[in-house]
Amino acid sequence: xxxxxxxxxxxxxxxxxxxxxxxxxxxxxxxxxxxxxxxxxxxxxxxxxxxxxxxxxxxxxxxxxxxxxxxxxxxxxxxxxxxxxxxxxxxxxxxxxxxxxxxxxxxxxxxxxxxxxxxxxxxxxxxxxxxxxxxxxxxxxxxxxxxxxxxxxxxxxxxxxxxxxxxxxxxxxxxxxxxxxxxxxxxxxxxxxxxxxxxxxxxxxxxxxxxxxxxxxxxxxxxxxxxxxxxxxxxxxxxxxxxxxxxxxxxxxxxxxxxxxxxxxxxxxxxxxxxxxxxxxxxxxxxxxxxxxxxxxxxxxxxxxxxxxxxxxxxxxxxxxxxxxxxxxxxxxxxxxxxxxxxxxxxxxxxxxxxxxxxxxxxxxxxxxxxxxxxxxxxxxxxxxxxxxxxxxxxxxxxxxxxxxxxxxxxxxxxxxxxxxxxxxxxxxxxxxxxxxxxxxxxxxxxxxxxxxxxxxxxxxxxxxxxxxxxxxxxxxxxxxxxxxxxxxxxxxxxxxxxxxxxxxxxxxxxxxxxxxxxxxxxxxxxxxxxxxxxxxxxxxxxxxxxxxxxxxxxxxxxxxxxxxxxxxxxxxxxxxxxxxxxxxxxxxxxxxxxxxxxxxxxxxxxxxxxxxxxxxxxxxxxxxxxxxxxxxxxxxxxxxxxxxxxxxxxxxxxxxxxxxxxxxxxxxxxxxxxxxxxxxxxxxxxxxxxxxxxxxxxxxxxxxxxxxxxxxxxx
Numbered sequence: 219x220x221x222x223x224x225x226x227x228x229x230x231x232x233x234x235x236x237x238x239x240x241x242x243x244x245x246x247x248x249x250x251x252x253x254x255x256x257x258x259x260x261x262x263x264x265x266x267x268x269x270x271x272x273x274x275x276x277x278x279x280x281x282x283x284x285x286x287x288x289x290x291x292x293x294x295x296x297x298x299x300x301x302x303x304x305x306x307x308x309x310x311x312x313x314x315x316x317x318x319x320x321x322x323x324x325x326x327x328x329x330x331x332x333x334x335x336x337x338x339x340x341x342x343x344x345x346x347x348x349x350x351x352x353x354x355x356x357x358x359x360x361x362x363x364x365x366x367x368x369x370x371x372x373x374x375x376x377x378x379x380x381x382x383x384x385x386x387x388x389x390x391x392x393x394x395x396x397x398x399x400x401x402x403x404x405x406x407x408x409x410x411x412x413x414x415x416x417x418x419x420x421x422x423x424x425x426x427x428x429x430x431x432x433x434x435x436x437x438x439x440x441x442x443x444x445x446x447x448x449x450x451x452x453x454x455x456x457x458x459x460x461x462x463x464x465x466x467x468x469x470x471x472x473x474x475x476x477x478x479x480x481x482x483x484x485x486x487x488x489x490x491x492x493x494x495x496x497x498x499x500x501x502x503x504x505x506x507x508x509x510x511x512x513x514x515x516x517x518x519x520x521x522x523x524x525x526x527x528x529x530x531x532x533x534x535x536x537x538x539x540x541x542x543x544x545x546x547x548x549x550x551x552x553x554x555x556x557x558x559x560x561x562x563x564x565x566x567x568x569x570x571x572x573x574x575x576x577x578x579x580x581x582x583x584x585x586x587x588x589x590x591x592x593x594x595x596x597x598x599x600x601x602x603x604x605x606x607x608x609x610x611x612x613x614x615x616x617x618x619x620x621x622x623x624x625x626x627x628x629x630x631x632x633x634x635x636x637x638x639x640x641x642x643x644x645x646x647x648x649x650x651x652x653x654x655x656x657x658x659x660x661x662x663x664x665x666x667x668x669x670x671x672x673x674x675x676x677x678x679x680x681x682x683x684x685x686x687x688x689x690x691x692x693x694x695x696x697x698x699x700x701x702x703x704x705x706x707x708x709x710x711x712x713x714x715x716x717x718x719x720x721x722x723x724x725x726x727x728x729x730x731x732x733x734x735x736x737x738x739x740x741x742x743x744x745x746x747x748x749x750x751x752x753x754x755x756x757x758x759x760x761x762x763x764x765x766x767x768x769x770x771x772x773x774x775x776x777x778x779x780x781x782x783x784x785x786x787x788x789x790x791x792x793x794x795x796x797x798x799x800x801x802x803x804x805x806x807x808x809x810x811x812x813x814x815x816x817x818x819x820x821x822x823x824x825x826x827x828x829x830x831x832x833x834x835x836x837x838x839x840x841x842x843x844x845x846x847x848x849x850x851x852x853x854x855x856x857x858x859x860x861x862x863x864x865x866x867x868x869x870x871x872x873x874x875x876x877x878x879x880x881x882x883x884x885x886x887x888x889x890x891x892x893x894x895x896x897x898x899x900x901x902x903x904x905x906x907x908x909x910x911x912x913x914x915x916x917x918x919x920x921x922x923x924x925x926x927x928x929x930x931x932x933x934x
Contacts, residue, residue, distance in 0.1 A: 251287060251305075253278055262292070262305070270305050280319040288320045289345040302326065302347055310347040321360040325350055325382065342382075351384050361397035364417050379403060379419070387419040400433040400451045414438075414453060422453025434466040443527050444512035448473065448931060457931050462495070462510060464931070471931040476509060477909070482920040484884070486904050489919060492520055497923070500533040502916035504552070515539075515552065518917055524554050538572075538589060540565050547574075549591070557591040569605050571623070586610065586625060594625035607639035609657060618646075620657075629659040641675035643691075654678060654691075662691060673705055677724050688726065697726035711741055719751075721764070729764050745777040748796070759783070768798045779811035782830060792832075793817070802832035810845075816864060818843045818851075827851065827866050836866030848881040861885065861898070869898050880913050895920065 252263050254273060261273030271278060277295040279285040285292070291310060294303045301313035316338050317329035324345050329338040330353045341353035342365065351358065351365060356375060359366040363382055368375045369390050378390035388395070394406040401417040407425050414423035414430060423440070431439040433451060440447045440459060447459035448471055457464070457473055465472040479492040496508040504515045504523065513531045515523040524531065530542035538557065539550055548560035549572055557572075558565070563582060564575040571594075572587040583598035595602075595612075603611035609620040609628060619631035635647035643654050643662055651665035654672060663670065669681040677696070680687040688697040688710065697710075703722075704711040709729065710722040718737025721729040740752035741760075748759040748767060758770035759778075768783075776784030782793045782801060792804030793812075802809075808820040812830060819828045819838075826838035842854040843862075851862050853872055860872030861879060870877070876888035884903060885896050894906030904911070910923040 251285070253285060271303060271307050281317040282319050286320055288326070289324050291326075291345045293318045293326075300328070302343070302345070310345075311343065321358070325360060327358055327360075328353070350382055351380065359397075361403075362401060362417065366395045366397065366403075379415075379417075387417070388415060398430060398433045398438055400436065402433055402438070402451060404430045414449065423449060423455075435469075435471075437464075437466055437471050439464045439466070444509040446473075446510075454934065456933055462926075465928060470933070472928045473931050474928050475926045477926055478924050480908075480920075480922045480924070482904060482922055484903075484918060490520065492516075496910075497912070497921050499912060499914050499916070499921070501535060504533070505914075505921075506531065506533060518914075523552065524550065534567055536567070536570070538567055540567060549587075557589070558587060571605070571610075573602055584612075586621070588623075594623065595621060596625050597627070604638075606644075607642070607657065609639065611636050628657070629655070637672070640672045643672050643675060643678075645670045645672050645678075671705075673724070679703075679705070688722070688724065696724065697722055718753075742777075745779065746781070746796075748778050748783070750775050750777070757785075767796070768794065776809070776811060779813065780815070780830070782812050784809050784811065784817075791819075793830075801830060802828065813845055814849055814864060816845075818845070827862070827864075834866075835864075836862055837868075840872075846879050846881075848879060850879055852877060852879065859887075870896065870900050878913075880915075882918075884913075886911055886913060893922070 250265050251270065252265070254261055254263050256273035259273040260275055260278045261269060262271040262278050264270055275294045275296060278292060280293045281300055287305065290305045291302055292305070293300055294313070296313040298313040300315040300318040302310040302318065304310055314330065315328040316331060319327055321327045321342070325342045326345065327340060328343055329340050331337070332339055339353045340355045340358045341349060342351035342358060344350055355367040356370045357368045364387060365380050365382060366377060367380055367390065368377045376390045377392045377395040378386065379388040379395060380386055388405065392405050393408055393410070396404045398404055398414070403415045404412050405415050406412045411425040412427040412429055413421055413425040415421050427440045427442055429441045436451050437456070438449055440449050442459045445459045446461050446463055447455055448457035448464050449455050461473045462476045463474045476493040477495055479494060479497050481489040481492070483489055494507040494509050498506045500506045503517065505518070506513060507516055511529060512526055513528055514526045515531070515533070517523060528541045528543060532540040537552055539552060541548055541550055541560065543560040546560040547562045547565040548556065549558040549565055549567070550556050558574065562574045562576045566573050570589050572589065573584060574587055575582055575584050578598055583600065584602045585593055585598060586595040586602055587593050597614070599612040599614055601613035609622050612619055612621050612631060614631035617631045618633045618636045619627055620629035620636070622628050633646040633648050634650065637645045639657060642656055646653055646655055648665045651667055652670045653661060653665040654663035654670060655661055663678070671679040671681070673679060676690060678689055678691065680689055684700045686699055686703050687695050689695050699712055701715065702713040708724065711719055712722055713719050714737065716737060717739045719741045720738055721741070723729055738751050738753060739755070742750040747761060749761070751758060751760050751770065753770040756770040757772045757775040758766060759768040759775070761767050772785045772787055773789070774786040778796070782795055784791055785794050785804065787804040790804040791806045791809045792800060793802035793809070794800050806819040806821060810818040815830055816827050816835065818825060821838050824839040824841065825843045826834060826840060827836040827843070829835050840853045840855050843851050845851055849864050853860050853862055855872040858872045859874045859877040860868065861870035861877065862868050870885060874887040874889050878886040880886065883898055885898070887894060887896055887906065889906055892906040893908045893911035894902060895904035895911070897903055904920065904922065907924070908922040909925045912921040914921060
């Protein structure tokens with residue numbers, strides 16, 4: 219430690235000792251004074267056990283806080299109130315105060331009741347009982363040789379500053395005043411803007427700030443929306459507002475600027491630069507930017523399109539955006555026109571309607587608005603569900619109903635449960651029983667104890683314990699079974715007790731009921747007109763008429779794709795065509811369906827590509843391969859990514875941590891935590907020097923970010 223630093227530490231220690239001695243003594247364990255009680259009354263003794271103040275008071279100390287002796291005085295309480303007494307047992311003030319507590323610098327804050335009203339008014343007295351500040355304030359905060367005081371005006375408080383003799387320094391016109399240290403005050407006006415004043419009431423920074431930090435080592439950070447600046451005690455802005463943050467912990471202040479974003483064309487030519495924490499393309503026309511927990515939209519040249527004081531912004535392509543300010547949500551258009559002000563706890567946009575939740579009478583309620591901000595629901599609801607067939611499920615108390623887009627309650631809230639509308643009908647639960655109604659609330663199936671599931675506008679299922687009934691709305695029961703059923707578009711799949719499966723159409727007919735030797739154990743969804751089925755433990759395919767088109771001779775099968783289906787035989791996979799000719803021998807551990815004439819296949823040595831003739835078209839030493847929409851394939855080897863083309867030729871060596879094929883002959887890559895762009899020959903187009911990199915497809919340019927570093931502020 220240098221001599222200069224040692225002297226600084228000794229100076230600080232000396233100041234701490236002086237300060238601690240000037241603020242009195244706390245009577246905690248080991249301190250010179252102890253409380254004691256006698257017959258329910260309190261008194262005070264010194265460490266020798268001698269009585270300093272006899273035990274004849276209801277309390278010794280202060281109306282709030284612990285026992286603290288200030289300049290040889292302490293508070294006492296009687297039935298009449300609080301007063302001040304010395305350690306020589308001399309009454310300094312009568313017990314005329316409602317509150318009394320120390321505030322440092324040998325001043326005591328006290329409270330008296332108003333002569334007309336029953337409100338308490340605060341003032342300050344010295345330790346010899348003299349009034350220092352008159353009893354007319356709602357609050358008093360002592361700060362150095364000044365006091366921040368307030369009065370109540372209606373439901374709000376107005377703050378000002380006086381000296382310790384009560385002389386006005388700043389009038390009580392302000393919304394908030396906070397001491398900053400160094401004899402400076404942050405003063406907030408009624409427009410929520412903050413200025414800086416000194417202890418003589420002189421303004422040294424005007425009302426342009428949102429807030430300000432306490433002074434530290436002669437400097438304070440000032441805040442204007444998402445930007446920061448640095449001011450000294452003279453009010454000089456030593457670093458103008460525009461930075462991300464400042465660090466005042468060292469001998470010289472440091473600042474951090476926002477990240478630098480470069481807009482680059484395809485040839486790495488710099489078009490423009492932007493300064494934000496983060497940038498995200500959200501449409502062909504807009505970018506969403508983020509700075510110090512604020513967000514807004516900009517156009518392609520950086521012009522702000524929405525206000526910069528928004529905490530959260532949810533962009534939707536339909537022209538509306540939900541936004542949050544502090545803890546409240548609102549809705550605006552993309553050109554910043556406010557549709558709904560930020561007054562809701564929640565909002566979400568769906569199908570040209572806005573769902574809004576706000577607290578009404580202490581209870582959170584939902585309403586429905588249109589895209590113009592016009593309230594459509596005429597009542598408040600406990601819940602509003604997603605639109606179903608142009609009506610909206612709403613819950614009032616414990617019961618559900620429906621409103622239309624005009625807000626009319628077309629189905630009253632009388633149902634225990636409701637389901638989405640299917641072909642104009644919906645299941646409802648009414649007084650514990652189940653029925654079906656139409657969109658205007660008319661009963662189609664009257665309430666009864668059995669659970670109901672609507673299939674379409676002709677049929678529904680009725681579930682009675684283990685019995686499932688397929689019923690027609692017009693003709694009643696069509697089919698019934700005790701087996702599990704699964705509903706498809708135009709048939710039921712019934713799972714029999716012996717493990718087989720058959721299809722039942724909605725007229726109750728079993729479609730080509732298989733023989734005893736051909737019971738279906740499993741039926742999968744069809745592809746290209748073929749249903750994978752499991753019969754007697756082996757897989758094959760049937761057609762729409764239940765005819766066995768491919769024999770059940772395989773361990774497993776995949777779906778048909780490009781006229782070929784994967785088959786598993788003796789633990790290995792290959793492919794057959796629709797005439798059951800083996801076109802790719804079962805040699806592989808796993809295969810994907812064919813896409814663009816190629817399948818991804820796996821062997822013991824790795825993964826690669828095969829064609830429809832079973833020929834390997836790439837190396838088979840990759841850990842993973844997946845298909846891109848542009849026809850190329852991303853390969854992964856030893857945790858690194860590369861590219862091969864549809865001919866299986868290696869075009870980008872697997873050496874990158876991240877890789878995004880843009881489909882335009884360029885590839886965004888990441889290596890050693892840095893991003894860049896290469897072409898399909900692996901040649902650098904944009905060097906790997908950026909911390910983030912996006913491609914803006916709409917404008918055919920790149921957004922490349924470099925993080926900024928802390929640097930010392932250049933002081934005047």
